[in-house]
Amino acid sequence: MKKLGLIGGTGPESTVIYYDRVLRGIQEATGTDVVAPLTIENLSYLEVFEYMGAGDLAGLTTYLLGGIRSLADAGCDLAAMTAFTTHAVFDRVAADSPIPLVSAVDATVRASAAYETVALLGTEFTMTSTFVSAPIEATGTRCVTPNAEEISYIQRKLTEEIEKGVIRRETIDGVAAIVERLAAEEGAQLAILGCTELPPLFDGVDLAIPKLDTIDAHVADLVTAVT
Template identity: 50%
Template sequence: MRRKENDGMQKLGLVGGTGPESTVFYYKAVIDGVQRVAGPQSLPMLTIESLSVFDVLDYCARRDFDGLTGYLTAAIDRLARAGAQVASLTALTPHIVFDRLRASSPIPLISAVEATCAAAVADGGRTVALLGTEYTMTEDFFSGALRDAGLQVMVPDAGEITWIQQRIVDELEHGIVTDDTRAGLIAIVGRLRGAGADRVILGCTELPLVLDDVVSPLPCLDPVQIHARALVAAIVAPGD
């Protein structure tokens, strides 16, 4: 018997475009997750409100967190008006203002940072290397949450942070993957492993384009896949 369309499922809203590549990852991961849980003929009810990753990075560069909050809040409000019952961001950097967004959101927001912290603890690591945009690596919204979860956190040095940021902005946000960037990231992760890290968090949602467990010197925690599982759990009723 064919499953009744969207029976018991809540509508998900994604704030996408931050960047476009990771929005595609999220879309596919949520569909795959729903079908694993609810069956191959099940598809999520889903709306994407696409913003610009470059606007997000500009707000962060200017430390205009009030402006960033307003930019993201407007997108969440549009998702709610489109019928979304649960929403999320599709990038880690905007989580720098996640607490403000959650406080004002008309619908529940599911945090990628919280989901990743829980997964890192469950994975058994003690010291995690955190990669991401400059703001993810230098601000405390992600590192602090990891420490609060009982983990030690390592980040690249200042020169490496600048190099990673440039590669994210110039290449990965445009879907460009080069051997040089992959080799550079592998070298950075290898150095952090030598300094004591036992896991690496791919804390920019475009990093899975270039790093995974096959090439990384450390086991990778991919927030896109981790977060997608949390989103599926939030929108699919138990037993569906």
């Protein structure tokens, strides 16, 4: 079995989910109670937001590569980033990484390819950039995003509440209303939870359309890669 490394802390809530789902996924895949070898390098979503806010993709790449190299030094055979936003520089990081990286975006593209129109939710940087929407649309699927006011609302809620583990009913309802509008006005058939902090927000909550938990899609690829 290969040793997996995770870049965590970007944010902390999703890192915990990844840890649990990866370990349980490997146990299910192997039919054993094995506790798989895994190392987490804890970076910071605050640093990531600062780099992205300044448009400093080179700085973000260097920051993430430092974490990846630490994972390689810890004996990891492959690695993954537990945040969607950091995938804005995935190709840059992968090009200089000493170990293979498994992409959450690739997993998401495959999982959404059967739909005609999907709605992409995430951080402001994810929703206003093309590193997720472009590969989705390359498969023939239309990808829509919230409007500027809605994007600002989601980013504020992520920063002030969700990244800190705070889940409020009014926030669930607020983001759910955005999904409902995108379904009604844009014809969205699937809501992509393109920030790995969003699945906990909608745990056990039905939206106007089916939702894609991108952590599940990514973890499935990770389990396959290590077993």
